[in-house]
Amino acid sequence: xxxxxxxxxxxxxxxxxxxxxxxxxxxxxxxxxxxxxxxxxxxxxxxxxxxxxxxxxxxxxxxxxxxxxxxxxxxxxxxxxxxxxxxxxxxxxxxxxxxxxxxxxxxxxxxxxxxxxxxxxxxxxxxxxxxxxxxxxxxxxxxxxxxxxxxxxxxxxxxxxxxxxxxxxxxxxxxxxxxxxxxxxxxxxxxxxxxxxxxxxxxxxxxxxxxxxxxxxxxxxxxxxxxxxxxxxxxxxxxxxxxxxxxxxxxxxxxxxxxxxxxxxxxxxxxxxxxxxxxxxxxxxxxxxxxxxxxxxxxxxxxxxxxxxxxxxxxxxxxxxxxxxxxxxxxxxxxxxxxxxxxxxxxxxxxxxxxxxxxxxxxxx
Numbered sequence: 001x002x003x004x005x006x007x008x009x010x011x012x013x014x015x016x017x018x019x020x021x022x023x024x025x026x027x028x029x030x031x032x033x034x035x036x037x038x039x040x041x042x043x044x045x046x047x048x049x050x051x052x053x054x055x056x057x058x059x060x061x062x063x064x065x066x067x068x069x070x071x072x073x074x075x076x077x078x079x080x081x082x083x084x085x086x087x088x089x090x091x092x093x094x095x096x097x098x099x100x101x102x103x104x105x106x107x108x109x110x111x112x113x114x115x116x117x118x119x120x121x122x123x124x125x126x127x128x129x130x131x132x133x134x135x136x137x138x139x140x141x142x143x144x145x146x147x148x149x150x151x152x153x154x155x156x157x158x159x160x161x162x163x164x165x166x167x168x169x170x171x172x173x174x175x176x177x178x179x180x181x182x183x184x185x186x187x188x189x190x191x192x193x194x195x196x197x198x199x200x201x202x203x204x205x206x207x208x209x210x211x212x213x214x215x216x217x218x219x220x221x222x223x224x225x226x227x228x229x230x231x232x233x234x235x236x237x238x239x240x241x242x243x244x245x246x247x248x249x250x251x252x253x254x255x256x257x258x259x260x261x262x263x264x265x266x267x268x269x270x271x272x273x274x275x276x277x278x279x280x281x282x283x284x285x286x287x288x289x290x291x292x293x294x295x296x297x298x299x300x301x302x303x304x305x306x307x308x309x310x311x312x313x314x315x316x317x318x319x320x321x322x323x324x325x326x327x328x329x330x331x332x333x334x335x336x337x338x339x340x341x342x343x344x345x346x347x348x349x350x351x352x353x354x355x356x357x358x359x360x361x362x363x364x365x
Contacts, residue, residue: 002102004028008133010086010093017145018086018135021075022097026119026127032099033078033107033131035116038159040203044189046166054114061118065127072119075130076112077149079142083107084135097133110134110146140166158211159202179222179231180215186241187214193241194249198270208263213272213330217279218244226286243292247282250297258310269310272330277339284343288350303349304342317341 008022024032040046064070080099083106089095099106109116119127136142143166165182188199188207199214200207218240221227230239252259255269264271269278285291285300309315309325316322317337328334 002031002100004032004099004101006097006099006131008086008095008097010089010095012093016137018133020086020095020097020133020135022131022133023128024131026116026122026129029076029078029116029129029131030105030120032083032101032105033076033109033116034105035109035113038162038202040189044185046162046185046203057114058118058121061115062121065118065122066124070127072115072127072129074112074115075132076116077110077132077134078107079110079134079136079145080107081136081138081142084133107133108142110142111149158200161211161215162201162203176219176222177215180218181211183218183237183240183244184211184214186237187245190241190245192245194245194252208270209275210264210272210330213275214244216276217282220279221283225283243286244282246292246294247278247285247297250294250301251278253294253298254301254305255308255310258308262311267311268325268328269308271328273328273335273338274310276335277342280339281342281346284346284350288347300346300350303345307345308342315341 004024006022006024008020011019011021013019038046065072083100083103085098085100087096087098115129119129134142134145136145143163147160147163161177161181162185164178165185184199185201187193187195188197188201188204188211190196195209195214197204198207199209199211201211218227221240222231226243227236227240230236230243233239251269258267258269262270268274281301281304282291282297285297289296289300291297291300311325313325314322315325315328315338321337328338
C-alpha cells in the first residue's frame, strides 16, 4: 500500500505552516518518513541534516520498547514539503491526512531519529506512536524549522552551525555565525584552500582543526578586523576566503614541522588556542603590514620562529608566567594571553622593519 490515511487533528500555530498530530504504527512510519543524515558530496555540497546514530542510546531505547509495559508518549516529528493532503477538516481541527508514498517516503524526520531507529529494531510488536507533522513550503523552510526546533535542545552546536548557511531568516546572532560557518565549510572543501580536509565537521569527522575555532577567527575579523570592510566588497566572500587561506598557508610554511602530521594533542599550532590566537596575528599583519598574500604573511610570521613552544619546551609569557607548552588550553584567558604574546613580537618586528626601511633612505639623502 502506498497511500496511507490517518485521522488527525490540526493545531492553529502559524499562518505559514500546517501542524498536525496523529497516531501511526512504526511499520507505517518507515513507509512515509526517512532519516537523512548530514553529508557532503565530493564537491562539498551539503545534504541531509540529522546527526549520526548514537548506537548505545538506540540500544537502550530498543531494550525498553521490547518490554510489555513500555510506552513512548513523545511524538516523532516529521516534516513534509510534498506528498501530504488534508481533507474532511472540521471546525474543531479534526481532519483526515492522506500521505502519498508511491514515489518513496515524502517525509523527513526532524526530531526522534534515535527513537524511530530503535522502533525499527523491535521485532515482536508493531508499536503505535504519535506523529507531529509539519508541512513546509520548501526544503529551505524545512531546514530552518529543524535548526530552530533543535537549537533549544542539546543538539551539537557544530551540526547546527554547519547547517546555518543553507537557512535564511535566522536571528542576528545566528546570521553572523552563518557567514562564518559558510566560509569555514568553503575552507574545508575548496580545492584551492590551504585548510582543505583539515577542519573537523560532522561531514568531515577526520578533520583535526575545530570548525568553531576557524569560525571564531572569521567572526572576530568581520566584527573588528580586516574582513569588516573586505566582506562588503562585491567579491567580499572570495576576498575573505583568500585572506584566511593564504594566512594559514603561510603558517604551515613557516611552522612546517609543528603543523605537518600533528593533532591538537601533539601541537598547540593546530589546537583551538593556536588557531584562534594566530587569527589575531593575521589582523595585526593585515593592518600594520598590509599583508594579503602568502608571501606577505610568511614574512610577518618569520619573527616568531624560535619564540614559540607549539610542540615542546615552555611559553615565556613574562617573568612570572612561564608555562609548559601543553598547558595552554582552549579557554578565553589562555587564548588572549597567547595572542598578546605573539602580537607583541610581531608588532616589534614590524616596527624594526619600518625603521630599517627609513634609515637607508636617510643615509642616501
